Amino acid sequence: MDRGDMSRNVRAIRHRAARWAVRAGRAASRRLGPRAEFGLERALLKRSWRHLEPARLQKYLVAGYQSPLINLQSILARHHLVNQIAGDRFKDLERSELEFAVARNRQMRAEQKRLGAKAGQRDKSAKEAFATVMADGGTIFMDRWRAELTGLTGNRISVLEPACGSANDYRYMAQCGLIDHLDYRGFDLTAANVSNAVDAFPGADFRLGDALDIDAADASFDWVVVHDLFEHLSPAACERAISEVCRVSRSGVLVSFFHMADIPDHIVTPLRSYYRNRLSLDRTREAFLTHCRSVDAIHISRFAADEFGLKRYYNSLAYTFIVQK
Numbered sequence: 001m002d003r004g005d006m007s008r009n010v011r012a013i014r015h016r017a018a019r020w021a022v023r024a025g026r027a028a029s030r031r032l033g034p035r036a037e038f039g040l041e042r043a044l045l046k047r048s049w050r051h052l053e054p055a056r057l058q059k060y061l062v063a064g065y066q067s068p069l070i071n072l073q074s075i076l077a078r079h080h081l082v083n084q085i086a087g088d089r090f091k092d093l094e095r096s097e098l099e100f101a102v103a104r105n106r107q108m109r110a111e112q113k114r115l116g117a118k119a120g121q122r123d124k125s126a127k128e129a130f131a132t133v134m135a136d137g138g139t140i141f142m143d144r145w146r147a148e149l150t151g152l153t154g155n156r157i158s159v160l161e162p163a164c165g166s167a168n169d170y171r172y173m174a175q176c177g178l179i180d181h182l183d184y185r186g187f188d189l190t191a192a193n194v195s196n197a198v199d200a201f202p203g204a205d206f207r208l209g210d211a212l213d214i215d216a217a218d219a220s221f222d223w224v225v226v227h228d229l230f231e232h233l234s235p236a237a238c239e240r241a242i243s244e245v246c247r248v249s250r251s252g253v254l255v256s257f258f259h260m261a262d263i264p265d266h267i268v269t270p271l272r273s274y275y276r277n278r279l280s281l282d283r284t285r286e287a288f289l290t291h292c293r294s295v296d297a298i299h300i301s302r303f304a305a306d307e308f309g310l311k312r313y314y315n316s317l318a319y320t321f322i323v324q325k
Ligand SMILES: C[S@@+](CC[C@H](N)C(=O)[O-])C[C@H]1O[C@@H](n2cnc3c(N)ncnc32)[C@H](O)[C@@H]1O
Pocket: 045, 049, 060, 061, 162, 163, 164, 165, 166, 168, 169, 187, 188, 189, 190, 193, 209, 210, 211, 212, 226, 227, 228, 229, 232
């Protein structure tokens, strides 16, 4: 056995031991009750993001198909907030922006095909395709919205964004002028994300926080907006986070899911320090309905196909929930 084999074996043994320790810890904490269970989950969630460099977090989920400039879920979330402020007077602009995003999604796929992306390299080729397709910056709708929203007199609303990352969606809410109409607060469990967000937007309200125990009074925000969090939580923590976002919202909650399907039960996949579950549409809807009045579930690839003739959205498991309190 050479040195390389030996260090690979040592790494494998370490990983296996760590996995075993986490499994044993999870089982023990479950027996001790929710406080211990969520305490351990919080510590593991923190650990799972801690090793990522701030510079990497800064770019995480803002390029490729996930860029809020062309990601249909991010765009629908912004439109939803615009609607709360200004009613439906911008329907035409909303449709044009969605058409633009669908066109760029199509171009990305064509470019990836041209690059000859093989399975396993799809993320890399999506980034390359994004750079090509968005060579013009892709911000034309940021400018069009800014022109409409600057000086607009409408309702002002308060918005809370748990798991806000490094201001991933916020930076586009700011660029398009939407933020001027919001009393916004974002929080995240990962300190590096919060400091990235504060550095980029010193005047904004970004702080450390935990979606399992939100530091806010009941009904203290008009809307809560969450992108891509619930799949990473254990089923118990997911229920807890759902009850928390419903508790602190006055009007409702808008949630983007990246891994949901029309299946009878959640498919639970624990990883070393977090989860990557495939959520059941019905079970998740029921969880919201124990706290809220209605749930409008949008299957994004069906929406893109029906409304814009897009044959394949990049993620067939993406759903957006608009939950009314
Ligand atoms: C997949 S990323 C999504 C980031 C961002 N919302 C987006 O869609 O671009 C998940 C984020 O959730 C944060 N997170 C994980 N568990 C959390 C918790 N219990 N409370 C708050 N944030 C959490 C992580 O730090 C990370 O920023």
